[in-house]
Amino acid sequence: MAKIDDSVKKKVPELRFPGFTDDWEERKLNENVENIGTGRSSFKAGLDYSEQTPYEVLGSTSVISYSDSFDHSGNFVLTARVGANAGNLYKHSGNVKISDNTVYIQSKNLEFIFYLLTKYDLKKLAFGTGQPLIKASELKNLKLFSPKTFGEQQKIGSFFKHLDDTIALHQRKLDLLKEQKKGYLQKMFPKNGAKVPELRFAGFADAWGQRKLIDVKDNEDRYSYTGGPFGSDLKSSDYTEIGVRIIQLQNIGDGKFVNDYKIYTSEEKARSLNSNLIYPGEIIIAKMADPLARATILPKIEPKYLMASDGIRLKINTDYFDNYYILTLINSDVFRKEALNNSTGTTRKRIGLVTLGNLPMMIPSFEEQQKIGSFFKQLDETIDLHQRKLDLLKEQKKGFLQKMFV
Numbered sequence: 001m002a003k004i005d006d007s008v009k010k011k012v013p014e015l016r017f018p019g020f021t022d023d024w025e026e027r028k029l030n031e032n033v034e035n036i037g038t039g040r041s042s043f044k045a046g047l048d049y050s051e052q053t054p055y056e057v058l059g060s061t062s063v064i065s066y067s068d069s070f071d072h073s074g075n076f077v078l079t080a081r082v083g084a085n086a087g088n089l090y091k092h093s094g095n096v097k098i099s100d101n102t103v104y105i106q107s108k109n110l111e112f113i114f115y116l117l118t119k120y121d122l123k124k125l126a127f128g129t130g131q132p133l134i135k136a137s138e139l140k141n142l143k144l145f146s147p148k149t150f151g152e153q154q155k156i157g158s159f160f161k162h163l164d165d166t167i168a169l170h171q172r173k174l175d176l177l178k179e180q181k182k183g184y185l186q187k188m189f190p191k192n193g194a195k196v197p198e199l200r201f202a203g204f205a206d207a208w209g210q211r212k213l214i215d216v217k218d219n220e221d222r223y224s225y226t227g228g229p230f231g232s233d234l235k236s237s238d239y240t241e242i243g244v245r246i247i248q249l250q251n252i253g254d255g256k257f258v259n260d261y262k263i264y265t266s267e268e269k270a271r272s273l274n275s276n277l278i279y280p281g282e283i284i285i286a287k288m289a290d291p292l293a294r295a296t297i298l299p300k301i302e303p304k305y306l307m308a309s310d311g312i313r314l315k316i317n318t319d320y321f322d323n324y325y326i327l328t329l330i331n332s333d334v335f336r337k338e339a340l341n342n343s344t345g346t347t348r349k350r351i352g353l354v355t356l357g358n359l360p361m362m363i364p365s366f367e368e369q370q371k372i373g374s375f376f377k378q379l380d381e382t383i384d385l386h387q388r389k390l391d392l393l394k395e396q397k398k399g400f401l402q403k404m405f406v
Contacts, residue, residue: 011023011024011025011026011145011406012024012406013403013404013405013406014402014403014404015400015403015404016404017152017155017156017159020147020149020151020152020155022147022148022149023148024145024146024147024148024406025145025146025148026143026144026145027143027144027146028140028141028142028143029105029139029140029141029142029143029144030139030140030141032107032113032144032146033105033106033107033113034074034106034107034108035104035105035106036103036104036105036106036136036139036140037103037104037106037136038081038100038102038103038104038136039058039072039097039098039099039100039101039102039103039104040071040098040100041057041067041071041097041098041099041100043057043065043067043097043099044065044067045064045065046065047065047066047067048066049066050066052068053066053067053068054066054068055067055068055069055070055095055096055097056092056094056096056097057096057097057098057099058076058078058092058096058097058098058099058102058104059099059101059102060078060079060080060081060083060085060099060101060102061080061085061088061090062090063092064099067097069097070095070096070097071097071098072095072096072097072098072104072106073094073095073096074093074106074107074108075091075092075093075106075107075108075110076091076092076093076096076098076104076105076106076107076110077089077090077091077104077105077107077110077113077114077117078090078091078092078098078102078103078104078105079102079103079122079134080101080102080103080134081100081101081102081103081133081134081135081136082101082131082132082133082134083101083131083132084132086122086123086126086132086133086134087121087122087123087124087125087126087132087134088122088123089114089117089118089122091110091111091114093110103134103135103136103139105117105139109150109153109154109157110157111154111156111157111158111160111161112146112153112154112156112157113157114157115156115157115160115401115405116144116146116405118401119401119402119405120142120144122134122139125138125139125142145405145406156404156405159400159404160397160400160401163393163396163397163400164397166393167390167393167394167397170386170389170390170393171390173386174383174386174387174390177379177382177383177386178383180379181376181379181380181383184199184375184376184379185328185332185333186198186333187199188200188372188375189329189332189334189362190208190334190362191334195207195208195362196208200368201368201371201372201375204364204365204367204368204371206364206365208362208363208364209362209363209364210360210361210362210363211360211361211362211363212357212358212359212360212361213314213330213356213357213358213359213361214357214358216314216316216317216320216321216326216361216363217314217315217316217317218315218316218317218318219317220317221315223274223275223276223277223313223315224313224314224315224317225312225313225314225315225353225357226275226276226312226313226353227276227287227307227309227311227312227313227353228276228307228308228309228310228311228312229273229276229306229307229308229309230309231309233273234246234265234269234273234276234306234308234309238265238266238269239263239264239265240264240265240266241264242264243264243265243266243267243269243270244264244265244266244267244269244270244277244302244304244305244306245262245263245264245301245302245305245306246263246264246265246305246306246307246308247278247284247298247305247306247307247308247311248261248263248308248311249286249288249308249310249311252284252285252286252294252295252296252311253294253296254291254294254296254331255294255295255296255327255328255331255380256296256380256384257296257297257298257299259299259301265306269306270304270306273306276306276307276313277304277305277306277307277313278298278304278305278306278307278311278313279298279303279304279305279315280298280299280300280301280302280303280304281297281298281300281323282297282298282313282314282315282316283295283296283297283298283313283314283315283316283323283326283327283330284296284297284298284307284311284312284313284314285311285312285314285330285356286310286311286312287310287311287312287350287351287352287353287356288310288348288349288350289348289349289350290348290349291336292336292339292340292343292349292350292351293330293335293336293339293351293356294331294336295314295327295330295331296327297323297324297327310350312353312356314326320366321363321366321369322366322369322370322372322373323373324373324374324376324377325369325370325372325373325376326369326373327373328372328373328376329361329362334362335359335361338359338360339351339356339359342355342356342359343355
């Protein structure tokens with residue numbers, strides 16, 4: 001693709017396929033497509049596909065039923081006519097019925113029109129506060145720049161379709177890995193009072209023992225299991241632009257550290273709250289939902305951190321317990337169910353330091369812990385890798401949408 005010189009004031013996109021040099025032209029949307037309208041079909045809701053009802057009924061976001069007849073045929077870009085989904089696009093092809101809450105755009109060049117409207121963001125056309133509304137008549141008169149040639153439109157549409165297909169493939173891989181992890185978590189930890197898990201590494205046969213969470217802490221450190229400071233001891237007036245980073249609830253992801261939220265306090269203030277410090281490689285647990293008792297290992301971004309009031313520090317005795325095994329167990333459904341059953345609060349669940357510390361957990365030998373911990377660490381790293389690839393592809397798509405349309 002060729003990049004257009006910014007100094008050349010043409011009605012062309014910044015990024016373009018070779019061989020295309022003509023200015024784009026501004027046209028009304030109805031001049032670029034076959035038809036724009038609102039669905040009108042009456043239909044029976046909730047019918048499944050069958051030989052008697054082979055035709056899809058399209059609603060505001062997807063297929064909502066099936067019918068014994070159709071009244072539209074072709075390629076469609078669709079959006080909700082009214083409501084929260086007004087402006088959200090999807091595409092569909094075939095012989096269909098379209099519900100009366102759905103606006104459709106019929107086009108032979110489906111992919112280009114879909115991405116042209118994605119770049120424009122149809123939510124800008126919706127009006128009204130309680131129930132935003134998009135009118136087909138407004139869409140018809142919407143002025144947009146597009147290539148003069150069908151060939152360039154096809155190139156752009158095909159490019160973005162391939163990119164979306166790649167994104168969808170990575171999403172499926174990521175979803176599969178997450179489902180596999182759920183399955184392993186179900187099978188690799190004992191449940192319902194069992195002494196051994198359903199799935200186990202070869203070479204291990206001994207029964208697991210029951211311990212309490214507090215039993216795994218490092219007894220050489222008096223603050224190895226402790227909560228954050230009282231709110232009155234760490235106020236917003238103590239925040240500084242640089243210094244010791246404060247770990248908030250928002251930073252504690254479900255098995256991952258969320259680096260988006262950053263606040264600090266002074267070294268002096270952190271020293272005064274020495275018992276609430278926590279260090280890289282240690283586990284921090286959230287006292288509050290959502291989800292309750294989620295935990296992560298702190299990264300080596302800073303030499304030390306200060307917990308906010310709703311964090312719990314857990315420094316493991318690594319002579320007898322594997323850090324990643326304990327992290328994985330805390331984030332498992334088995335342990336989380338125990339935490340929820342012992343929590344307080346209605347609108348937002350909370351669990352106290354002592355209550356959490358007394359929750360039971362099943363522990364195998366140190367060697368088996370290491371095996372399990374290593375297995376889940378590798379699986380989590382693979383999931384993170386796929387997530388980063390997916391996020392990068394989505395960011396690339398945003399960039400291409402900005403640069404490949406006028």
